[in-house]
Amino acid sequence: MVTLKDIAAICNVSVATVSNVINGKGKTSDRTAKMIMRVVEEKGYRPNAMARGLRMRRTNMIAVIAEDLAQFSTPPIVSGIMRCCEENGYSVILHNLRLYDRWSDTWYNQEKEYHSILDPVLQDVQYAGVDGVIYLAGHARNIRVEPEIPPIPCVMAYAYPTSEYVPYVVIDEENSAREMTEYIISKGHRKIGFIGGRYDNVHTKSRLEGYQRALFEAGIPCDPNLIYYGNWDRESGYEGAKKFMEMGVTACFAISDRMAGGVYDYLIEKGLKVGVDMSVAGFDDQIIASYLNPSLTTMEIPLHEIGRRSAALLVDKITEKDGEKADEEHKKGAVIKMPCSFIERNSVSEI
Amino acid sequence: MVTLKDIAAICNVSVATVSNVINGKGKTSDRTAKMIMRVVEEKGYRPNAMARGLRMRRTNMIAVIAEDLAQFSTPPIVSGIMRCCEENGYSVILHNLRLYDRWSDTWYNQEKEYHSILDPVLQDVQYAGVDGVIYLAGHARNIRVEPEIPPIPCVMAYAYPTSEYVPYVVIDEENSAREMTEYIISKGHRKIGFIGGRYDNVHTKSRLEGYQRALFEAGIPCDPNLIYYGNWDRESGYEGAKKFMEMGVTACFAISDRMAGGVYDYLIEKGLKVGVDMSVAGFDDQIIASYLNPSLTTMEIPLHEIGRRSAALLVDKITEKDGEKADEEHKKGAVIKMPCSFIERNSVSEI
DNA sequence: CCCGTATAGTTAAACGTTAACAAACAATAG
DNA sequence: CTATTGTTTGTTAACGTTTAACTATACGGG
Helix, strand or coil, X not given: CCCHHHXXXXXXXXXXXXXXXXXXXXXXXXXXXXXXXXXXXXXXXXXXXXXXXXXXXXXXXXXEEECCCCCCCHHHHHHHHHHHHXXXXXXXXXXXXXXXXXXXCXXXXXXXXXXXXXXXXXXXXXXXXXXXXXXXXXXXXXXXXXXXXXXXXXXXXXXXXXXXXXXXXXXXXXXXXXXXHHHHHHCCCCCEEEEECCCCCHHXXXXXHHHHHHHHHCCCCCCHHHEEECXXXXXXXXXXXXXXXXXXXXXXXXXXXXXXHHHHHHHHXXXXXXXXXXXXXXXXXXXXXXXXXXXXXXXXXXXXXXXXXXXXXXHHHHHXXXXXXXXXXXXCCCXXXXXXXXXXXXXXXXX | CCCHHHHHHHHCCCHHHHHHHHHCCCCCCHHHHHHHHHHHHHHCCCCCHHHHHHHHCCCCEEEEEECCCCCCCHHHHHHHHHHHHHHXXXXXXXXXXXXXXXXXXXXXXXXXXXXXXXXXXXXXXXXXXXXXXXXXXXXXXXXXXXXXXXXXXXEEECCCCCCCCCCEEEECXXXXXXXXXXXXXXXXXXXXXXXXXXCCCHHHHHHHHHHHHXXXXXXXXXXXXXXXXXXXXXXXXXXXXXXXXXXXXCEEEECCHHHHHHHHHHHHHCCCCECCCEEEECCECCCHHHHCCCXXXXXXXXXXXXXXXXXXXXXHHHHHHHHHCCCCCCCCCCEEEXXXXXXXXXXXXXX
16 A cells, blocks of 8 residues: 655655645645655555544544334435545445344334444444534434444434424425315315324324325314324225224325225225225335326435435534534524325226 | 543653553553543543554544445445444445536446546555455446555455455355246246346346256247346336236346336226236336335345345455455355345236 | 463554645745 | 845744653562
8 A cells, every 4th residue: 555655755855845745735836746746646545444543533434313214215315425426535334223133114103222323333423533414314213323422423303303403304294285186176086085004193293294284274173083104114004094983084104105005905995996995195205106007196305405405404514614613503403304206097086 | 632641640650551451452550441441431531533543554444435325235235344343343334426527327348437437436445445346236237347556455256356365245146047947937938028137237147047947948949039138227117917818928027126116007007907918027126126016026136145145255355454454365265156046926827 | 479371351453535824935025 | 334124035833642662659578
C-alpha cells in the first residue's frame, strides 16, 4: 500500500506538502503541485480512510439502521439513500435489526425489549465513527425511537421520531388514504370496508383518518363495523374480506397490498369475482399488485425518493454541524411529507 | 467520547495495561483486571474502531458489492451475509453497482464498460480498509468478474468467478431444472416449452441442460422450437407463451417467476386458463408466485443460505490469512452448490 | 545475601493522516 | 542595503490504539 510518505520521498518534499496539494489546502507552487499529482496518479495513491478518519473525526460513512431488510419497502429506500450518498461521497454501513434473534415485529409498545436490541447497535455505530445515522422503520411496530446519540446527527426515514429536533421524512398518509377513498366513492360505492393494521398503529391511524374524512365529505356516515383491524398480512385481508362479505360491503380499501391480496384469496376461494362481487384497493404498489388478476388499484409510495431525501437531510445536518458548530444548536428538525401516486388498475369498478 | 487514556487515568494504570485486559493479552493481576473492567463498564467505553483499524490493519468490516440491490434476490442474500457477519463480529459496507448512472444490465460481454464502473468501487473498498469483499451478482449479465484486489480476500455469491482461486457459492441449476422438468413430465406432458434468458447466459445454459437431460432420460426428443430465449422479464414470458400456444405446447417451464407471470398474462388475455389450457412452472419462488392465481409451482432458491455460506467462506479466508500468511497461498477456492427446493402449487396439472 | 525467575506493569514507538506553526527564501519598498 | 512582506515548504504534535521491549517487585533456593 502506497502512503503519503512514499509519495513525499519520491518527490523530495515533506508529507505535509503532499497532503496539502491533495486536499487543495495551503499554498503550493504550481510546479511542485503538478509533480506531486503526477506521482500520485502514477502510483495510484489513495489516502488511507482510517488514518484520515482518526485524525479528522470524519469518516464519510453513514450508518443505516433498518428495522427489517426483508420488508418490501426497505431495499428501495436504502437504494435512494445510497444514491444520495454516492453523489456526496459517503459510504453506507448497513444494520438490520431483524437479524437479531430476539427481535420481534410484534413489540408494539414494549420499549424495553426494543431498546435491548437497538442500543448495542447504536453503540457499535457510534464507535465505528460514522458521520451520521439514518433510521429506517418498517411499519408494523409502534415504538417511536430517538437514536440521537450524543454527537452523531440522525434522521428518520419512513418513521416518526419522538424528539422534534430530529428531521424525518414520511408520506402524506392521510391525504393518500383520502384520495383513494374518494376514488372508490366516485365509482358509486357507499358501503366501503377499511382493512388496517393494529388499531393503535401510527400508519393505521392516519390512513383511517383520511378514509373517514373522505366519507364525511361525501356525506356518508361512518360505520365502525366497516373498520377491520388486522396485522398488515395476507391473512388479515382474508379475514377482513370474510367479515365484510357477510355485511354486504361492495368495496374495500386494504391499507397494504398484501392484505388486498388476502381479500383476493377469500373471494377466489368462494368463487366470487374481484371487481364485480367486491371491488378492492390496496396501498404500497408492491410488485404483486400488478401480477394479481385483476391487477390491483393502489397507492405508490415514493420509496426511493424517501431514501434520497432523508440522506440529503442527513448530509445537510452533517455539513452544517461541521460549519457553525453549536450556532443555533437546537434548530427544529425538518419534516418532509411526500405525496403518494395513485395507480389506477382494474380492481375497483363502477357499482 | 471516552478513550483508553481516560480509563487508564481513572484506574491509575497505563493505557497498555487497560488495552491488555480488554484484549485478554499479557499478564495482569485479577485485582486490577476486575477494577479496570468495572470502570470500562461504568463509563461505557468502547474501543475506537478507526484507531484500532489503523494500528492493526484489521477493521472487522467487509464490503458487499451488489450488482443490483433492487433485484428480488439481492436483499435476502445480503440478509444472510449480515447474519453470518453478526455472528462473527463484522460490519457490512454496502455498494450497489446499479446506482451508477452508467451501469447497464445489458452489458453482456462488454468487459470494458463494466470495469469502468466496477474498478473505482474496488478502489474505494480497498482504501476503506475492509477485511474482505463479497461480490453479489444479479443474473441477467454475463460477465465474469475477478475482483481479487491484491491483499483483500474475496468470495462470490450467486456468481461465477473467472479464477479458480476465488471461492463461490451458487445453486445447482442443472439438477433443479431437471427436477422441475421431470415433475412436469410426470404429469403426462410431452410437449414442454422452455423460456430462458439470453442464449449465452450462464444460468440459462445450465438450466437448459437440466431441462434437456430430463427430456432425454424420459425418452422425449428435444425440439429446438420449444426453446424460447427471452430476457428474464415479464414480457419475455408473454412472448414465449404466445409462440408456444400456437405450437400446441401443453406446459411451459419459465426460468424465472416473472417470466412465468408473463405467461399468465398471455393466457388471461386470451381468455385461457392457466393449468388447464397450459400448465406453467417458474423458478425463484418470488413473492408473486404465491399471489398468482392459480398459485405458481416453482423452485425456491435458498438465498439467505447462499448469503450465509458465502460470508462464512469469507471469514474463513480472512482468519486463515491472518494465521499462516502465504503458507499455501494458492489453495483452490471452495465452491458450494446449493440445492433448491421444489415448491408444488397449482399451476401444473395432469394432462 | 545474592541470583535467577516469575509476575505485573510501564514506556515508547508505531499505524497514516492533518493542522498549527515555524522557517526559509525571494521580492519589493523605502 | 535593510526592513518588510509574501510565498512556499518543513517540523512537529496530535488522533486512539496495539505491541515489543523493558523495568520493577517479590519470591525461593542455594
